[in-house]
Amino acid sequence: MSKSIKLVTAVVLFLMTTPLVFAQHDGCHSSLSRSIKLDKSSKKEEIKIEVADNVKSLNIGLNSTISEGSLTVEIFDPKGDKQGNFSVESQLSSSSSNSGKNSEMVCGQLNKTISDPIQGDWVVKLKPKKVTGKVQIHTHQMEKRGSKS
Numbered sequence: 333m334s335k336s337i338k339l340v341t342a343v344v345l346f347l348m349t350t351p352l353v354f355a356q357h358d359g360c361h362s363s364l365s366r367s368i369k370l371d372k373s374s375k376k377e378e379i380k381i382e383v384a385d386n387v388k389s390l391n392i393g394l395n396s397t398i399s400e401g402s403l404t405v406e407i408f409d410p411k412g413d414k415q416g417n418f419s420v421e422s423q424l425s426s427s428s429s430n431s432g433k434n435s436e437m438v439c440g441q442l443n444k445t446i447s448d449p450i451q452g453d454w455v456v457k458l459k460p461k462k463v464t465g466k467v468q469i470h471t472h473q474m475e476k477r478g479s480k481s
Contacts, residue, residue: 359388360475370463372401381454381471383410390449391472394442394456396420398465399435403458405467407444410452416444 366379383390394405402421409415420440456469 359477361472363470363472365471366469368458368467368469370398370401370403370458370460370465370467373460373463374401375460377458377460379456379458379469381456383449383451383454383473384475385451386475387449387451387473388447388476389472389474390446390454391470392416392442392444392446392454392456393468393470393472394418394440395468395470396440396465398422398438398463400424401463401465402461403440403463403465403467405440405442406457406459407442408455408457409446410450410454415446415454416442418442 364381368377368379381390381392392407394407396403396405398420400422402419404417404419406417407415418440420438422436422438424434424436458467
């Protein structure tokens with residue numbers, strides 16, 4: 333009986349994952365990762381993500397980990413419309429963090445997938461206020477089927 337359950341489970345898992353495996357070969361994919369270190373920074377930054385007209389899907393993953401300050405991260409499409417945002421803030425004072433007695437790491441994430449994204453420069457805006465920490469930006473683009481690279 334347990335062999336039957338294992339076989340059925342294996343077949344179901346295979347059938348669930350097989351379309352995904354074949355779908356991955358339908359077009360060209362590109363990925364890019366960036367890591368930005370902030371050291372008591374209050375300087376606003378803009379990171380551009382170039383999207384061509386043949387892109388079927390755009391995924392933007394944002395991760396931040398800060399030990400002091402506050403950070404707002406925003407995503408804008410080429411028309412300037414906000415497509416997502418999040419904020420993180422350390423609640424312990426920097427003097428406590430530096431004394432070695434108390435410290436805190438605050439993490440924030442945003443994962444945005446856009447089908448048929450607008451062609452042009454998408455922008456990730458970082459708005460730090462005395463931030464010490466790191467921001468990681470991961471992008472994944474999939475071209476439309478039959479598109480030439």
